[in-house]
Amino acid sequence: MADTVLFEFLHTEMVAELWAHDPDPGPGVSAGSRGEEVGATTGQKMSLSVLEGMGFRVGQALGERLPRETLAFREELDVLKFLCKDLWVAVFQKQMDSLRTNHQGTYVLQDNSFPLLLPMASGLQYLEEAPKFLAFTCGLLRGALCTLGIESVVTASVAALPVCKFQVVIPKS
Amino acid sequence: MADTVLFEFLHTEMVAELWAHDPDPGPGVSAGSRGEEVGATTGQKMSLSVLEGMGFRVGQALGERLPRETLAFREELDVLKFLCKDLWVAVFQKQMDSLRTNHQGTYVLQDNSFPLLLPMASGLQYLEEAPKFLAFTCGLLRGALCTLGIESVVTASVAALPVCKFQVVIPKS
Numbered sequence: 001m002a003d004t005v006l007f008e009f010l011h012t013e014m015v016a017e018l019w020a021h022d023p024d025p026g027p028g029v030s031a032g033s034r035g036e037e038v039g040a041t042t043g044q045k046m047s048l049s050v051l052e053g054m055g056f057r058v059g060q061a062l063g064e065r066l067p068r069e070t071l072a073f074r075e076e077l078d079v080l081k082f083l084c085k086d087l088w089v090a091v092f093q094k095q096m097d098s099l100r101t102n103h104q105g106t107y108v109l110q111d112n113s114f115p116l117l118l119p120m121a122s123g124l125q126y127l128e129e130a131p132k133f134l135a136f137t138c139g140l141l142r143g144a145l146c147t148l149g150i151e152s153v154v155t156a157s158v159a160a161l162p163v164c165k166f167q168v169v170i171p172k173s
Numbered sequence: 174m175a176d177t178v179l180f181e182f183l184h185t186e187m188v189a190e191l192w193a194h195d196p197d198p199g200p201g202v203s204a205g206s207r208g209e210e211v212g213a214t215t216g217q218k219m220s221l222s223v224l225e226g227m228g229f230r231v232g233q234a235l236g237e238r239l240p241r242e243t244l245a246f247r248e249e250l251d252v253l254k255f256l257c258k259d260l261w262v263a264v265f266q267k268q269m270d271s272l273r274t275n276h277q278g279t280y281v282l283q284d285n286s287f288p289l290l291l292p293m294a295s296g297l298q299y300l301e302e303a304p305k306f307l308a309f310t311c312g313l314l315r316g317a318l319c320t321l322g323i324e325s326v327v328t329a330s331v332a333a334l335p336v337c338k339f340q341v342v343i344p345k346s
Contacts, residue, residue, distance in 0.1 A: 005234075005235070005238060006180050006231070006235065006263070006264060007179050007180055007183065009230075009231045009234050009235065010180065010183050010184070010187070010227075010231055011183070013227040013230055013231055014183070014187055014227070017223060017227060050190060054183070054186040054187070054190060057182075057186055058179070058182045058183055058186055061178075061182050062178070062179065062182065065178060090179070091179060
């Protein structure tokens with residue numbers, strides 16, 4: 001179905017457009033970047049932040065639409081499981097591959113073939129290009145969590161394409 | 174399904190983002206604008222052109238994915254019918270409501286409830302906001318046509334929300 005790829009095409013265009021307007025196209029963002037790490041130029045940081053913000057608002061809106069009325073979110077972990085299944089399927093037509101937690105508010109969500117990284121060659125070749133394809137999705141997770149009443153910090157890292165880890169940190173209040 | 178609305182959410186964010194960066198936020202784009210008409214500021218024209226370009230590339234990519242191998246495009250009109258059915262369903266989960274032509278290369282495609290305009294109130298109230306929600310789709314049509322081997326000029330007009338007319342002009346070569 002074309003509508004499955006529509007999101008991916010649009011996301012690609014969005015990333016390309018924001019990068020085209022980068023006022024200071026310096027050296028590539030460092031590998032394994034978490035979105036705002038050193039190595040990125042000011043313009044690139046701004047683009048990442050814009051993408052993250054767009055993802056956040058889309059995540060918020062999606063969070064309101066997903067069929068969560070049947071679920072009783074007794075614990076934080078239930079919410080994270082919901083994101084790994086329902087949200088991921090809604091957006092990427094697949095479930096997250098694994099979810100781990102230290103039971104102290106830190107969760108690591110791993111996707112072994114993250115769809116937005118799949119068009120790139122696997123391995124290390126284009127690793128430095130990865131962060132710009134992750135920022136939107138970090139925002140998406142943060143936005144969905146926000147709608148579900150949880151404030152969080154979401155970062156992503158890639159050790160080898162197309163495997164991707166999203167780290168969700170929920171500060172204890 | 175959330176993935177149906179995903180494209181719409183993302184499109185909304187994209188429009189908002191491009192407008193936020195409009196360096197010269199002057200008076201609104203004139204009603205019934207064709208994307209590049211008078212009334213738009215330079216920044217707005219640039220944003221419309223950027224949106225149209227993004228739509229074009231997404232349309233090109235989609236044109237390659239749609240199941241057109243079963244269709245024999247003997248005539249231009251067949252291609253336009255294909256866009257009104259298959260492309261529209263793939264992107265908007267509905268068919269175009271009508272297709273008219275003067276049989277001289279001009280086609281008018283009418284959608285009586287264009288999904289990207291639906292979130293806005295119906296009637297005349299937000300008419301001047303409409304052009305920015307049409308530019309991407311104009312590009313989408315032009316891009317899909319391009320993949321199918323037809324060069325075209327695509328413009329859109331709105332007389333009353335959420336009814337929208339896309340005019341496709343195919344210059345005779």
